[in-house]
Amino acid sequence: MENLPHPDTIIDALSIDCVIFGFKDGRLDILLVKHGEGISAGKWALPGGWITYGESVDDAAKRLLNSLTGIRDIYLEQLKAFGDPNRYPSRRVVTVAYYALVNEENYALIPGFTASDAQWFSIHDLPPLIYDHDQILDYGYRQLKHKVRHEPIGFNLLPAKFTLLQLQELYEAILETKLDKSNFRRKLAKMKLLIDCKEKQKDVSHRAAELYKFDKRVYVTLRKNGMVFGL
Amino acid sequence: MENLPHPDTIIDALSIDCVIFGFKDGRLDILLVKHGEGISAGKWALPGGWITYGESVDDAAKRLLNSLTGIRDIYLEQLKAFGDPNRYPSRRVVTVAYYALVNEENYALIPGFTASDAQWFSIHDLPPLIYDHDQILDYGYRQLKHKVRHEPIGFNLLPAKFTLLQLQELYEAILETKLDKSNFRRKLAKMKLLIDCKEKQKDVSHRAAELYKFDKRVYVTLRKNGMVFGL
Numbered sequence: 001m002e003n004l005p006h007p008d009t010i011i012d013a014l015s016i017d018c019v020i021f022g023f024k025d026g027r028l029d030i031l032l033v034k035h036g037e038g039i040s041a042g043k044w045a046l047p048g049g050w051i052t053y054g055e056s057v058d059d060a061a062k063r064l065l066n067s068l069t070g071i072r073d074i075y076l077e078q079l080k081a082f083g084d085p086n087r088y089p090s091r092r093v094v095t096v097a098y099y100a101l102v103n104e105e106n107y108a109l110i111p112g113f114t115a116s117d118a119q120w121f122s123i124h125d126l127p128p129l130i131y132d133h134d135q136i137l138d139y140g141y142r143q144l145k146h147k148v149r150h151e152p153i154g155f156n157l158l159p160a161k162f163t164l165l166q167l168q169e170l171y172e173a174i175l176e177t178k179l180d181k182s183n184f185r186r187k188l189a190k191m192k193l194l195i196d197c198k199e200k201q202k203d204v205s206h207r208a209a210e211l212y213k214f215d216k217r218v219y220v221t222l223r224k225n226g227m228v229f230g231l
Numbered sequence: 232m233e234n235l236p237h238p239d240t241i242i243d244a245l246s247i248d249c250v251i252f253g254f255k256d257g258r259l260d261i262l263l264v265k266h267g268e269g270i271s272a273g274k275w276a277l278p279g280g281w282i283t284y285g286e287s288v289d290d291a292a293k294r295l296l297n298s299l300t301g302i303r304d305i306y307l308e309q310l311k312a313f314g315d316p317n318r319y320p321s322r323r324v325v326t327v328a329y330y331a332l333v334n335e336e337n338y339a340l341i342p343g344f345t346a347s348d349a350q351w352f353s354i355h356d357l358p359p360l361i362y363d364h365d366q367i368l369d370y371g372y373r374q375l376k377h378k379v380r381h382e383p384i385g386f387n388l389l390p391a392k393f394t395l396l397q398l399q400e401l402y403e404a405i406l407e408t409k410l411d412k413s414n415f416r417r418k419l420a421k422m423k424l425l426i427d428c429k430e431k432q433k434d435v436s437h438r439a440a441e442l443y444k445f446d447k448r449v450y451v452t453l454r455k456n457g458m459v460f461g462l
Contacts, residue, residue, distance in 0.1 A: 057314025083288025
């Protein structure tokens with residue numbers, strides 16, 4: 001394995017786990033890696049691993065995600081430290097979890113380091129996960145649902161110009177619920193977050209819909225001050 | 232020292248720190264302990280210490296706060312893990328920080344365990360703190376300010392019946408700013424969070440003001456769904 005840190009260089013009581021949500025074709029996915037070695041070889045897990053003595057915990061999260069899956073340059077937000085005394089099988093390990101929501105199409109998956117595979121899985125069709133990774137994933141998912149109700153959703157999840165239906169499908173995938181179209185549009189209009197591009201979709205087989213884009217000024221303000229999107 | 236865990240029973244790369252804000256007489260304070268032993272003896276610090284192998288990280292936070300300061304039965308929320316490689320002087324230690332906001336009058340401070348003293352300090356007049364505790368405190372303070380703009384403020388910080396001026400002073404102490412009285416009252420009224428008790432203050436030297444209490448139903452809903460108090 002490439003770049004495997006020497007055991008003496010890692011903090012043995014502390015690990016990283018990354019809960020990376022991906023959006024593609026109206027579906028919410030989660031990024032998993034297959035362990036290629038060690039006590040859980042062949043099993044699926046959240047991307048994660050050990051922190052070396054010389055790097056910050058934040059830097060370890062970025063390094064591990066990149067070396068295991070090829071994903072780099074995303075904003076990883078710290079989720080929570082999970083510290084149940086029995087969460088790891090062979091010794092005491094506390095894990096610091098991070099999370100992010102990305103547009104899958106912007107990243108190519110390249111398994112590496114201790115991972116023999118890296119894949120997106122539908123959030124509704126997951127393989128069994130090691131340790132307490134299902135609990136970490138559940139917590140991250142609840143946090144994501146909370147976040148999209150209180151901050152404008154990531155800019156980069158949709159094309160620069162998008163339809164209201166595309167935006168609604170993004171919220172529906174994350175919130176796991178069908179939303180009422182007119183109710184959704186009324187609440188959205190109140191936020192004044194969208195600009196009407198005054199143009200329609202092209203090359204679609206159905207009736208072409210109006211295109212919209214985010215008003216960056218409003219976007220930044222809502223991000224800073226928070227909001228309540230009562231979906 | 233009472234109940235000092237044996238060095239073999241603690242995780243040496245991981246610690247706890249608690250950022251406990253206190254409110255009293257219109258002033259926001261922070262709880263500090265004086266280290267009674269070790270490399271930082273005689274210095275002031277956030278209450279914290281080591282996690283034993285048998286307890287969860289959450290339980291360690293409760294135990295340490297209680298044994299160092301006497302405070303028990305408060306809801307400690309996890310703030311963030313601080314993981315800079317150079318934050319601790321003699322070896323690599325990542326700390327998991329917790330925070331809370333309490334009414335000082337509900338707690339008696341009883342220094343114990345490794346603390347020779349425990350005191351409330353005005354947030355505007357702090358002694359020098361050890362390690363990166365000023366950064367942890369700053370982060371916790373920013374988080375607290377964010378929280379009071381997006382959730383109803385703690386029930387237990389004011390008397391059961393309070394005046395609008397008392398409530399305004401609580402927000403002013405936390406947000407470190409003078410608020411416009413009529414603007415504050417207008418925004419507050421919109422939330423429909425308060426019930427007019429239809430009675431006035433008694434035994435006050437100034438003109439008696441109207442008393443209010445929280446509407447528990449609205450309180451719970453706002454807590455759950457979030458809100459934006461645009462102060």
